[in-house]
Amino acid sequence: MPRKNPGVAGGRRETPPASFYGALRRALRAWFRAHARPLPWRETCDPYAIWVSEVMLQQTQVATVIPYYQRFLEAFPTLTHVANAPRERLLELWSGLGYYRRVRYLHQAAQHLREKFAGRFPDDYASLRALPGIGDYTAKAVLSIAFHQPYAVLDGNVARVVARWFALRGNLHQPKFRRAVERELARLLSRRQPGDFNQALMELGQTICLPRAPRCPVCPLRKRCRGFDSGDPATFPLPRPRRATESQYLAVALLRRGPRVALVRGLDEGLLADLWNFPAAFGRSPTEARDRLREKLHLLAHPPFSLGEPVAEFHHTITFRSIRGRVYPVQGCRGIPRGTVRWFDLKRLPQAAISQLARKIVQKVSGARGGAPRRVRSPRRPRGGR
Numbered sequence: 001m002p003r004k005n006p007g008v009a010g011g012r013r014e015t016p017p018a019s020f021y022g023a024l025r026r027a028l029r030a031w032f033r034a035h036a037r038p039l040p041w042r043e044t045c046d047p048y049a050i051w052v053s054e055v056m057l058q059q060t061q062v063a064t065v066i067p068y069y070q071r072f073l074e075a076f077p078t079l080t081h082v083a084n085a086p087r088e089r090l091l092e093l094w095s096g097l098g099y100y101r102r103v104r105y106l107h108q109a110a111q112h113l114r115e116k117f118a119g120r121f122p123d124d125y126a127s128l129r130a131l132p133g134i135g136d137y138t139a140k141a142v143l144s145i146a147f148h149q150p151y152a153v154l155d156g157n158v159a160r161v162v163a164r165w166f167a168l169r170g171n172l173h174q175p176k177f178r179r180a181v182e183r184e185l186a187r188l189l190s191r192r193q194p195g196d197f198n199q200a201l202m203e204l205g206q207t208i209c210l211p212r213a214p215r216c217p218v219c220p221l222r223k224r225c226r227g228f229d230s231g232d233p234a235t236f237p238l239p240r241p242r243r244a245t246e247s248q249y250l251a252v253a254l255l256r257r258g259p260r261v262a263l264v265r266g267l268d269e270g271l272l273a274d275l276w277n278f279p280a281a282f283g284r285s286p287t288e289a290r291d292r293l294r295e296k297l298h299l300l301a302h303p304p305f306s307l308g309e310p311v312a313e314f315h316h317t318i319t320f321r322s323i324r325g326r327v328y329p330v331q332g333c334r335g336i337p338r339g340t341v342r343w344f345d346l347k348r349l350p351q352a353a354i355s356q357l358a359r360k361i362v363q364k365v366s367g368a369r370g371g372a373p374r375r376v377r378s379p380r381r382p383r384g385g386r
Contacts, residue, residue, distance in 0.1 A: 021187045024165070024224055025197070029190070031220040032200035037062075037207075040070060042199070047121040047146035048079040054141045055102050055133070062206065068097050079121060082107060083114035091274060091353030098356060100274050105133025123147045145195035152185040153198045154178075157205025162188075163237035164209060164227030171240040243320045250325035251289035253279040253297060254311065254365055255341070262341040264300075267355065271318060275355040276342065278327070286326060297330065300340050305332045312364035316357050323357075327365055 036042070039062065041053035052072060056065045072093050076082045082090070087107055094103040109131040113119060121142075122128055128139040140151035159172050162181045170177025190197040208215045214233050216222050227233035255262035263276040281296050283289030294307060310326040317323065344352055349362050 018187075020224065024188060024221060025190055027220050027224070028200050028204065029193070029196065032196065032203060035207075036199070036203060040066060040073075045146055047123075047142055049073060050146045051121070051134075051138070051142050052106070054138050055106055056097065058102060058138075059099060060097065064097070068094070078119070079110050080114055080119045083110035083119070087274075088353055092351065095275070095353050096356055096359060100272065100355075102133060104274055108132040109134060121146075123149075125151070141198065144198050148193075148195055150189060150191045150194045151198075152182075152189040152194070153202070154181060154185060155202070157202050157209075158185070158198075160211060160237060161201055161205045161209045164214070164233045165221065165225050167226035167230060167236060169236070169238060171238045173240050177237065245320055245322050247322050247324070249283050249286050249289040250316075250323050251281050251283065251286070251293035252325055252327045252361060253293055253307070253330050254327050255279070255330045255336075257343060259345055259347065260343040261346050261349070262336070262343055263349075263354070263358065264341050267357065272355045272357070275353055275358070276344070277355050277358045278361055279341070280325075282323075286324075290326075290328065293328070300336055305330055307331075312361070314360055314364055316360060318357070325361075327361060 039053075041050055044050065053065070053069055056069055056072075075089075075093055076085060085107070087104070090103050090107055091100065094100060112131060113121065117127075123143065123146075125139055125143060128134050128142065129136070137153055137155055140153045143149040144151045144153065154172075156172065159178075159181050162168065162184050163170075163177075166180075166184055168177060168180050168184075170180070172178055172181075188197075204219075204221075208219050212234060216225075216228050216233060219225070219228075222228045225233065227236045230236075250268070253262075262279065264279050265276065266273045267277045268280050268282050279293070279296060279300065281289055281292035283292050290307065297305065307328040308331050310328055312327040314325045314327075315323065316325065346362065346366060350359060354362075
């Protein structure tokens, strides 16, 4: 039986006393000191290194980020190193991490700081928010962690923890809910150790207060959690509306010159514009995608050429797009103008600034030899099944 929630009555929530917030802060701080993961960006106070970690962690899991972060900081130990680096080199080190707009903005912001701040990282909110790619969350995270300024950060993990503590209904896309969470954060924030407070709150959301299966039995704050008192903490907050998944088909061209393959900047329809991809075209059906790919190839090379039978099939997801693709070898393709494509050695391609989709295609086609690739067989239907 869920316990009675004293903070919610008749749809109106009572504000807890100041002692309640103090007890939460102390319990959270003690838990974080005992259980904080030894993450590499927690070993530095350098605002540049903390900024890089915050950018990489946007919509990306901690375990995925760690090796990318370490390689990036080894290659670019200072802000000036990033500003002076060619964009292609940054993309190579970012390749596979996804959301490539982040590294483009990181590069632009570093160049701005080199030119306007002599490579110094600013310590005020207005200057940070004026930089490309730095929003409210990133600015407050860097200022609180690197400069110990009293800013509370708000992301999905933080909103979930606070919503459960105070039994707040709604989601971050609703202004009323967001304001309610911000009010509670303002009361909770540790003014003396804002960086540790923010990291502790995010850590709790990432490791204990999980979206679908919160680990309430091991949570140090469950005795003060109104969501836990309700008997069903996973209902806080409400899920945000999701865009419906769109199914699309993609036809991909495999142009070979000995051990090399041809790639172009971008994919199709403006996607993955900064990265190298195999020439490709979307369509509402496999036939339409293949026809559109043939039209695009006419712009790259002089006929006659032909598309062979597909040598590989794949499934890939980009945001709301569920993509079914086929890879077609291009036969008899001649006269490609210089600068239209770039030729990469297939074996060295994984080290280039290619998209995750191109990386997947490389794995699929690396076994196909020269002009005699294997034909993709249609899957057999199981006997007795539909």
